[in-house]
Amino acid sequence: MKAIIVEDEINCSKTLSALLQSNFPEIEVVKICRNGLEGIEAINQLSPDIVFLDVEMPKMNGFEMLEQLPSVNFHLIFTTSYDQYAIRAFRFSAIDYLLKPIDKDDLKAAVEKAIRRNQKPVRGQLELLLEKIKYPTQQIKRLALPTMEGLQMVAIDSIIYAEADDNYTILHFQNQQKLIVSLTLKEVEESLEEYSFSRVHRCYLVNLNEIEKYVKGEGGYLIMSDRTAIDV
The missing domain is CATH 2.40.50.40 (OB fold (Dihydrolipoamide Acetyltransferase, E2P))
Incomplete structure (x- = not known):
């Protein structure tokens, strides 16, 4: 499996890459991107199986990056510092996430769940997620x-x-x-x-x-x- 990490914090991306290498030898990190623009380019060029996407990035955050992609044909796991509205949105849309600092056991659970489900996010999920992020206090039906x-x-x-x-x-x-x-x-x-x-x-x-x-x-x-x- 090919993985791309989109993360502006160097230490965090190094830790995540090392944890993947030591716990999932079947996953190859083919690219580490420092911002959303690099992420879009790498995803379009390399067609990854799984993407670890940071929420908080300068210029273009993870949600804005998703909106720029024509489709999401990969497993998606967000990484984020604690944010009650973001976490609520992830739960609401059934999209996987990891809290920073990333814990080895949480990472293993998230990756194994993604592989076990063998299901990419559907457009309805992403629409729900983005709607919940944009309007965090609004009740969605x-x-x-x-x-x-x-x-x-x-x-x-x-x-x-x-x-x-x-x-x-x-x-x-x-x-x-x-x-x-x-x-x-x-x-x-x-x-x-x-x-x-x-x-x-x-x-x-x-x-x-x-x-x-x-x-x-x-x-x-x-x-x-x-x-x-x-x-x-």
Whole structure:
């Protein structure tokens, strides 16, 4: 696999390259770029399998660089210092990221997940990401969620509740359909934290707008719009 690193911090790019070399001998770093313009040129010339893209760069940041590419035909992993809006956007659009300073175990997990999924970002994911970055406080109506088959774009207000299923989550919708997503309930909760959802039980996350009734009793339970009873 060919990898390109787009990173303006020299120490960070050297560390990332060394970690890749020592942990993933099948990955060859074919180019290290210092800015977005170099990144665009290298991606167009070298057709990498995976790109590690820094968010914060002078003149052209990582998101602006993405907007200049005609297509994204590679695995994409962002690298970033902690930024609550950027991290929320990554979770919301189901795009992988690494926090600086880059940890070896986090890197291994991110690369292995990208290889295991064998799925490049779709345009809808990138549109969601860029929209969430540009308007961080604005509520967006769709959510990108990974599934066993690929990626599913979901209308947030169509979700009645989410149910834990080991390392997966089952979403229940207004049209009585279900969707199993490759995220824990906690990860789904984090993606929906700015919306009208509440963790009412260790196994359930509910859409507050879909609650029809609360029934008192030992602990009590909720009646949802689809008539499901959920313990609280």
